Amino acid sequence: MNIRYQQIEGRSLGFYALVAGLGVLILTALGSVYFMEHHGHYVTGMNNRIVWGIPHVFALFLIIAASGALNVASIASVFQNKLYKPLSRLSGLVSLALLAGGLMVLVLDLGRPDRLIVAMTEYNFKSIFAWNIILYNGFFVIVAVYLWMMFERRMNKFSRKIGIAAFIWRLVLTTGTGSIFGLLVARHTYDAMIMAPKFIVMSFSFGLAFFILILIASYKWGDRPLGDVILNRLRNLLGVFVAAVLYFVIVFHIGNIYLAENNNVEMILFANGSIYTNLFWYGQIILGSIVPLVLIYHPAVKGNRSVLGLASILVIIGGIVQMYVLIVGGQAYPLEMFPGKDILEGYGGIVAYTPSFPEIALGVGGLALALVVVTLLVKFLPFLPESLADKVADPHHKI
Amino acid sequence: MNKELNRRDFLKNTTAVTAGVATIASGITLTTFAANDNPVTNEKRWGMLVDTNKLTESNINDMVNACQEENGWGSEIHSTGHQKPSWIKKIKVKDKVTGKIDMLPMMCQHCEHPPCVDVCPTNASMKREDGIVLVDKHLCIGCRYCMMACPYDARSFVHEDLSNQKEHMPRGKGTVESCTMCVHRVDKGEMPACAEAVSSNGVIFGDLYDANSKINQTLKKIQSTQIRTDLNLNTGVRYSGI
Numbered sequence A: 001m002n003i004r005y006q007q008i009e010g011r012s013l014g015f016y017a018l019v020a021g022l023g024v025l026i027l028t029a030l031g032s033v034y035f036m037e038h039h040g041h042y043v044t045g046m047n048n049r050i051v052w053g054i055p056h057v058f059a060l061f062l063i064i065a066a067s068g069a070l071n072v073a074s075i076a077s078v079f080q081n082k083l084y085k086p087l088s089r090l091s092g093l094v095s096l097a098l099l100a101g102g103l104m105v106l107v108l109d110l111g112r113p114d115r116l117i118v119a120m121t122e123y124n125f126k127s128i129f130a131w132n133i134i135l136y137n138g139f140f141v142i143v144a145v146y147l148w149m150m151f152e153r154r155m156n157k158f159s160r161k162i163g164i165a166a167f168i169w170r171l172v173l174t175t176g177t178g179s180i181f182g183l184l185v186a187r188h189t190y191d192a193m194i195m196a197p198k199f200i201v202m203s204f205s206f207g208l209a210f211f212i213l214i215l216i217a218s219y220k221w222g223d224r225p226l227g228d229v230i231l232n233r234l235r236n237l238l239g240v241f242v243a244a245v246l247y248f249v250i251v252f253h254i255g256n257i258y259l260a261e262n263n264n265v266e267m268i269l270f271a272n273g274s275i276y277t278n279l280f281w282y283g284q285i286i287l288g289s290i291v292p293l294v295l296i297y298h299p300a301v302k303g304n305r306s307v308l309g310l311a312s313i314l315v316i317i318g319g320i321v322q323m324y325v326l327i328v329g330g331q332a333y334p335l336e337m338f339p340g341k342d343i344l345e346g347y348g349g350i351v352a353y354t355p356s357f358p359e360i361a362l363g364v365g366g367l368a369l370a371l372v373v374v375t376l377l378v379k380f381l382p383f384l385p386e387s388l389a390d391k392v393a394d395p396h397h398k399i
Numbered sequence B: 001m002n003k004e005l006n007r008r009d010f011l012k013n014t015t016a017v018t019a020g021v022a023t024i025a026s027g028i029t030l031t032t033f034a035a036n037d038n039p040v041t042n043e044k045r046w047g048m049l050v051d052t053n054k055l056t057e058s059n060i061n062d063m064v065n066a067c068q069e070e071n072g073w074g075s076e077i078h079s080t081g082h083q084k085p086s087w088i089k090k091i092k093v094k095d096k097v098t099g100k101i102d103m104l105p106m107m108c109q110h111c112e113h114p115p116c117v118d119v120c121p122t123n124a125s126m127k128r129e130d131g132i133v134l135v136d137k138h139l140c141i142g143c144r145y146c147m148m149a150c151p152y153d154a155r156s157f158v159h160e161d162l163s164n165q166k167e168h169m170p171r172g173k174g175t176v177e178s179c180t181m182c183v184h185r186v187d188k189g190e191m192p193a194c195a196e197a198v199s200s201n202g203v204i205f206g207d208l209y210d211a212n213s214k215i216n217q218t219l220k221k222i223q224s225t226q227i228r229t230d231l232n233l234n235t236g237v238r239y240s241g242i
């Protein structure tokens, strides 16, 4: 059956309000960048111990989510699942948009963003970071080509091949992002190869949460039919991913606790009542994992879209909290410089970090950029099927 | 006296001292320190041996002050707390079992296998042939990944505009910096400022490879250690007495 794609109308007051609102957030972010770069990073809460703060939390969160958002398209083209096929275009778009937002934040938080050209021309091939720059750029190209193949009827036949390439690329990309942390030998809190697979499941979950939210919102606001068949599939998938992340988190931390040298760090992060303990338990575990799982699987709310939307929002918030605990919490604890000795003076202690407004504005601006890209592109290009009613999405579906 | 000997060791290995000076006066790029007449080769490996038993607290304070004076850091106006740069710092440790207290100066350890260099995306962090680890301020984009990677908390990020910089030590807002082992002095055949600030034998600077150098001979005789030996970074800065 042929799916008909159609731009959204995008002339309603709500549409303009949404674009304007996001625009304000983006402008605030750019203003903040100017302020931070003009004065220097002393106006932020970051310092020589917490070198990566809120901007990195948002940037890496968005980049991870970006690769995960492509999953829907991958399931359709790589695993030949017909049900997801009509969603492929949107999946590619959300993926690119999130990546653009994440990269914007990452670049604008550099000490010298004006030297971006240096980062593009001087490569240290031993550096995971340099590899990531290549991976991110490549991802843009591959997904853009992939979208083109999907849009252009003549090219449709290639879309499976390029879809497979994109799928492999995104796995490598997330592995690369995870390795930014996983390969830091100096830091107990990170140094573990489990980081890479953990980032991959995190990406599945965060990316799908974004996708579901955007899907529900655009069909509701655009007054187009969206059936339960698709949503229920996505709901179940999200449930599996959220549970998988939870599983990895548990394995990771139990592993760490059993490694005696990490015991201290683990205790500080997870049992001493610090801000990170609270964020971990209340934000990441309860709000970001357990509550969404209940919302997804509880029979009483099973078919409810608003509840699914809420679960997705919680997964996103929980994901940001998780990145915060990982990135900021991981730096707050001092390096183990003198095993067997206590440092009395000159170094040590858990460092406090209070994010400043411009940092937060920059991070939120990246998110806004991603959303505005999606909003505008679905208006100008036919990304969304006219209808995703059950009989369109799955002709064999029995009502 | 001993310092003099040590310095002679240097001069023996260095030619055309004045040529070196000229380069430094005009050259801004760190990588071009050391003129052709005074080549940086991998036949040398500059290092330092810190003997904590011979260093008093005021010695260490002198070292920190000398470094600030020489390289012009520490008078930042806006940076607060951990935002202030610290190329070298005084650290006090207490052994968990014996309770023995030691005090030591900590700076960039000039690792032979420096994690900061491995992770730097733009090659701004680099190790010279003679083992000195530097940041090229023209290539640094301020990503701070090297600070994440350094196991010794040796690096600082410049959080604000600077004024009154030393000509031989360009620094810049938004870039990362750390101890350069006073490369501008070493290339002239002089000693790092911190080593010179201590008149006892508490700090010995020299060529680790040169069998006749004082540092080499001392390291052969006494027991010394590297901080976090387990990481196998083979640091150029060694310690004894801890």
Ligand code: SF4
Residues within 6 Å of the ligand: B107, B108, B109, B110, B111, B114, B115, B116, B117, B133, B149, B150, B151, B152, B153, B154, B155, B178
């Ligand atoms: S001590 Fe740190 S900054 Fe210095 S060479 Fe080693 S890793 Fe790099």
Ligand code: SF4
Residues within 6 Å of the ligand: B116, B119, B120, B121, B122, B123, B124, B125, B135, B139, B140, B141, B142, B143, B144, B145, B146, B147, B175, B176
């Ligand atoms: S902050 Fe500068 S020196 Fe450090 S890793 Fe980034 S580019 Fe390299």
